[in-house]
Amino acid sequence: MSAQPPDRGDSDAPGPESRARSLARLWGAPDPDAAPRRGPKPRHSVEAVVQAAIALADAEGLDALSMRRVAEMLRLSPMSLYTYVPSKAELLDLMLDHVVGEIAEPKAGDGDWRAQVTQLARQRWLIAQRHPWLLQAGMRRPPLGPNVLAKAEAALRAVDGIGLSESEMDQVTALVANYVRGAVRGALDAAEAERESGMTDEEWWSQQGPLLAGLIDPSRYPTTVRIGEAYKAGQIPRGDRESNFEFGLQRVLDGVEAYISGRR
Amino acid sequence: MSAQPPDRGDSDAPGPESRARSLARLWGAPDPDAAPRRGPKPRHSVEAVVQAAIALADAEGLDALSMRRVAEMLRLSPMSLYTYVPSKAELLDLMLDHVVGEIAEPKAGDGDWRAQVTQLARQRWLIAQRHPWLLQAGMRRPPLGPNVLAKAEAALRAVDGIGLSESEMDQVTALVANYVRGAVRGALDAAEAERESGMTDEEWWSQQGPLLAGLIDPSRYPTTVRIGEAYKAGQIPRGDRESNFEFGLQRVLDGVEAYISGRR
DNA sequence: TATAAACTCCGTATGTTGTAAAGTATTTTC
DNA sequence: GAAAATACTTTACAACATACGGAGTTTATA
Numbered sequence: 001m002s003a004q005p006p007d008r009g010d011s012d013a014p015g016p017e018s019r020a021r022s023l024a025r026l027w028g029a030p031d032p033d034a035a036p037r038r039g040p041k042p043r044h045s046v047e048a049v050v051q052a053a054i055a056l057a058d059a060e061g062l063d064a065l066s067m068r069r070v071a072e073m074l075r076l077s078p079m080s081l082y083t084y085v086p087s088k089a090e091l092l093d094l095m096l097d098h099v100v101g102e103i104a105e106p107k108a109g110d111g112d113w114r115a116q117v118t119q120l121a122r123q124r125w126l127i128a129q130r131h132p133w134l135l136q137a138g139m140r141r142p143p144l145g146p147n148v149l150a151k152a153e154a155a156l157r158a159v160d161g162i163g164l165s166e167s168e169m170d171q172v173t174a175l176v177a178n179y180v181r182g183a184v185r186g187a188l189d190a191a192e193a194e195r196e197s198g199m200t201d202e203e204w205w206s207q208q209g210p211l212l213a214g215l216i217d218p219s220r221y222p223t224t225v226r227i228g229e230a231y232k233a234g235q236i237p238r239g240d241r242e243s244n245f246e247f248g249l250q251r252v253l254d255g256v257e258a259y260i261s262g263r264r
Numbered sequence: 265m266s267a268q269p270p271d272r273g274d275s276d277a278p279g280p281e282s283r284a285r286s287l288a289r290l291w292g293a294p295d296p297d298a299a300p301r302r303g304p305k306p307r308h309s310v311e312a313v314v315q316a317a318i319a320l321a322d323a324e325g326l327d328a329l330s331m332r333r334v335a336e337m338l339r340l341s342p343m344s345l346y347t348y349v350p351s352k353a354e355l356l357d358l359m360l361d362h363v364v365g366e367i368a369e370p371k372a373g374d375g376d377w378r379a380q381v382t383q384l385a386r387q388r389w390l391i392a393q394r395h396p397w398l399l400q401a402g403m404r405r406p407p408l409g410p411n412v413l414a415k416a417e418a419a420l421r422a423v424d425g426i427g428l429s430e431s432e433m434d435q436v437t438a439l440v441a442n443y444v445r446g447a448v449r450g451a452l453d454a455a456e457a458e459r460e461s462g463m464t465d466e467e468w469w470s471q472q473g474p475l476l477a478g479l480i481d482p483s484r485y486p487t488t489v490r491i492g493e494a495y496k497a498g499q500i501p502r503g504d505r506e507s508n509f510e511f512g513l514q515r516v517l518d519g520v521e522a523y524i525s526g527r528r
Numbered sequence: 529t530a531t532a533a534a535c536t537c538c539g540t541a542t543g544t545t546g547t548a549a550a551g552t553a554t555t556t557t558c
Numbered sequence: 559g560a561a562a563a564t565a566c567t568t569t570a571c572a573a574c575a576t577a578c579g580g581a582g583t584t585t586a587t588a
Contacts, residue, residue, distance in 0.1 A: 037556080037563080038555060038563040039556075040553075042564090066546080079567065152488055153485045153486075166494040167494070169491065182442030223433075224420055230430040244438060247439070251523055303537095304537085331576085
């Protein structure tokens with residue numbers, strides 16, 4: 001009955017020394033060959049470990065990403081991985097920053113703010129599509145790697161000089177990032193469910209529908225039923241997740257635009 | 265090199281019989297005492313199991329939620345839990361639907377569409393605050409329990425009859441839900457990081473800042489630095505996550521409103 | 529009333545997981 | 559040469575979900 005204190009309380013707070021090492025790893029060794037290390041040469045590099053892990057996560061999902069599997073890919077014993085990376089959590093940080101590096105950055109004169117924000121949002125959508133584990137990995141605190149930082153800067157720069165205060169710039173970029181995150185997450189959940197159950201949305205509904213009908217009173221959900229009927233009748237293009245994303249994004253930007261012009 | 269098919273491919277697709285049972289569990293026994301069961305009375309109920317699990321997840325996070333721990337809370341052996349619930353995944357479904365039931369539904373004449381959508385969004389925000397594990401649990405396909413369904417209906421009804429087509433109603437509710445999801449997720453990640461590291465955002469930055477400064481060239485991130493300075497100078501209220509959420513929500517609704525009036 | 533069926537609950541066992549500890553082999557510095 | 563630092567390995571542990579088979583308990587049927 002006694003609520004025992006959460007194990008992960010204060011004890012394992014990584015010390016500042018460990019934090020410094022983590023950051024250094026994220027930013028890569030500043031001078032890798034300046035001081036020739038003493039022992040045997042490493043057979044691989046941190047880069048190689050990160051890439052192997054990403055490949056594995058891409059192919060089989062985050063659940064399949066285990067230290068053992070990654071080690072196997074590199075023909076290493078499981079524990080040898082720990083000479084490259086101190087823990088699985090930190091490996092995830094590295095993976096995340098690496099992948100964020102794939103995002104193409106808009107250049108300075110690349111259209112107005114709206115075009116730039118749109119481009120960044122679409123890029124994020126694409127990246128998440130390519131690496132579905134990205135959003136699944138609970139990114140507690142952003143790893144602050146070089147790529148993450150660069151993209152944060154790009155996002156802020158896109159809304160700079162259009163009449164927003166510093167705090168408003170922050171709020172607006174957060175708004176867009178939040179929408180994209182949510183939308184991607186929704187699309188990924190749906191896609192994964194489809195893959196995992198081996199059924200398309202349509203098949204699934206046509207199976208669940210009758211089951212549900214036996215349990216509930218459809219008249220209590222008139223609107224849901226009506227929309228379901230519209231889909232069933234094929235009046236709706238359906239399932240075009242990307243255009244749904246785009247629709248929402250444009251509404252969000254409309255809202256921001258209205259706010260900006262309302263301020264002037 | 266050969267991409268082996270994901271283990272969880274088609275083999276363990278739950279049969280339709282199992283699906284029917286799952287749904288029935290979600291909706292509760294339609295007539296629990298109509299047919300007096302044969303064996304010994306269960307010491308607990310599915311409800312009690314779900315509540316214990318929710319309490320555990322609330323108190324110690326999703327990572328701490330194990331069948332063993334839940335069983336322990338009920339003074340049951342681990343395996344006995346499986347007489348109430350067939351798997352951990354299904355327990356999560358039940359938890360989710362239960363928690364969604366806490367959301368207060370706007371009544372029919374409860375203000376215009378904007379007021380209703382706002383109310384629902386705020387409710388979702390609050391619920392997620394109260395049960396931080398909600399968003400962490402990758403809800404593959406929504407469980408389609410009574411509460412989830414009722415809230416979906418409420419969300420659709422809020423935007424009914426304001427000049428949107430069926431598919432647009434769907435898109436708009438998805439847009440709002442996606443924004444809320446993303447915003448909540450961001451706020452929760454930040455809050456959890458704060459709790460886990462035992463440092464406030466401010467402390468964290470004042471530690472990371474100097475470390476970063478030694479590794480990077482700040483002049484490459486002028487905008488980020490500028491905003492960081494503004495925060496440091498205290499010109500920004502800072503950290504008021506709820507008002508940031510509210511700001512974004514109103515922008516989103518502005519965007520929807522603009523769309524609606526543009527259609528008429 | 530006797531028996532069979534249905535049911536709850538449990539002990540044991542299997543195969544994963546992250547990673548701690550300690551040992552071995554290899555390379556560079558003194 | 560000796561000593562120190564490093565890469566790698568083996569072994570081991572605790573926690574996890576859950577499959578399997580069995581023990582005890584209650585009701586339905588004969």
